[in-house]
Ligand SMILES: Nc1nc2c(c(=O)[nH]1)N(C=O)[C@@H](CNc1ccc(C(=O)N[C@@H](CCC(=O)O)C(=O)O)cc1)CN2
Ligand SMILES: Nc1nc2c(ncn2[C@@H]2O[C@H](COP(=O)(O)OP(=O)(O)OP(=O)(O)O)[C@@H](O)[C@H]2O)c(=O)[nH]1
């Protein structure tokens with residue numbers, strides 16, 4: 483176990499009302515105490531906060547006016563002694579404080595190292611540590627709820643139950659094999675293994691089938707609004723957001739860059755991206771925008787293709803249909819207040835199975851139908867993130883998929899009448915894979931890599 487004392491700025495870098503330098507480790511109190519001109523911090527109750535001045539250790543001059551929190555382990559975030567220095571939130575001020583504590587023997591924390599210590603010291607498991615990061619990155623309420631549940635240990639509990647079930651079965655079968663008091667012990671073991679394996683398999687399958695919804699709830703549906711210049715893409719974004727976020731003019735090529743907004747549609751989070759109208763263009767700025775639009779296309783879960791009811795279908799429109807072939811999209815025929823020029827039948831033919839919705843955004847018409855269509859595309863019926871455990875972490879999903887594969891192998895081996903100890907290898911493998919989710923059976927290098935993706939100071 484690492485014993486050195488780490489320190490980092492734990493608040494965003496920039497101007498703020500207050501900023502915090504956090505220290506964790508055995509020396510936390512003894513490093514800060516001599517710098518603190520207020521009272522003797524070695525002699526205060528744990529979990530108390532103290533007003534005072536922070537002094538420069540060399541010149542003894544006042545560096546900052548601070549509040550210092552003293553938290554003695556093990557009832558702390560890291561289970562170690564933790565000191566938090568709250569200072570005025572200026573960049574220079576907080577940097578100077580950090581430099582001073584580093585000069586007194588603290589080591590600059592690596593990204594995520596506080597949370598890593600919480601994990602290594604056994605306060606939380608790996609899936610909970612990952613939830614800390616998900617929580618910080620959550621952009622929607624639903625995403626936040628999923629992360630909170632995972633932080634609270636809901637997924638850990640479920641995974642541990644499944645592991646328990648597998649290990650008990652293996653143990654039971656082993657005992658039976660070692661002490662075969664009955665003739666039919668082999669057959670009984672097979673049957674028990676088959677049942678338990680199937681049970682766990684079903685549950686893993688259920689978790690995985692909900693994972694797609696989990697991803698959507700967590701990250702939002704990446705939705706791109708595309709179409710030729712001036713068809714009403716920015717008007718659509720504004721209508722869905724119910725606010726004027728994007729500039730709308732009658733000049734084609736108004737939107738030059740990609741505009742991103744989060745909206746909630748029937749409880750589904752959408753990450754809406756308004757793009758520059760896609761057309762061949764000589765304007766340099768617009769050209770870059772158009773390039774970005776093409777890139778956005780590739781990264782989208784859903785595409786809203788906007789057409790103009792008042793114009794005939796152009797080659798560019800047909801190219802757009804071609805570009806989104808095979809992707810999930812909804813066609814929006816806008817400007818239905820204008821005299822018809824568009825061949826709707828041709829549009830429907832091009833759209834195939836995908837929905838075609840008509841709108842007159844200028845008159846606020848058609849938005850409801852569009853919202854219905856979006857909701858239907860992703861969820862048949864209502865969604866409920868209530869009590870369900872959503873696996874939404876890519877690492878967890880991959881491990882669950884491998885677990886399913888191992889359990890499939892086990893089932894196949896049982897059905898093929900293979901010897902029990904061969905079946906056990908597969909079941910044990912499933913147990914190990916599930917263990918990687920909670921960090922019980924996991925390599926140090928993976929742990930290092932996971933935590934390195936965290937924020938500094940977390
Ligand atoms: N100032 C400050 N705010 C913060 C944090 C922090 O470290 N400092 N946190 C983090 O960045 C989060 C809070 N997370 C925490 C989680 C557990 C414990 C903790 O001490 N757990 C003990 C039991 C505490 C008790 O019951 O009294 C434990 O689990 O043993 C502390 C903070 C969010 N806000
Ligand atoms: N008649 C009519 N005009 C509309 C409708 N919706 C939008 N417009 C107008 O069409 C023009 C272009 O709208 P925008 O939303 O800026 O179009 P855009 O697709 O974002 O255009 P670019 O960013 O230039 O690619 C504006 O003058 C809008 O007021 C509609 O339903 N009917």
Ligand SMILES: [Mg+2]
Nearest residue numbers: 715716736737
């Ligand atoms: Mg626009």
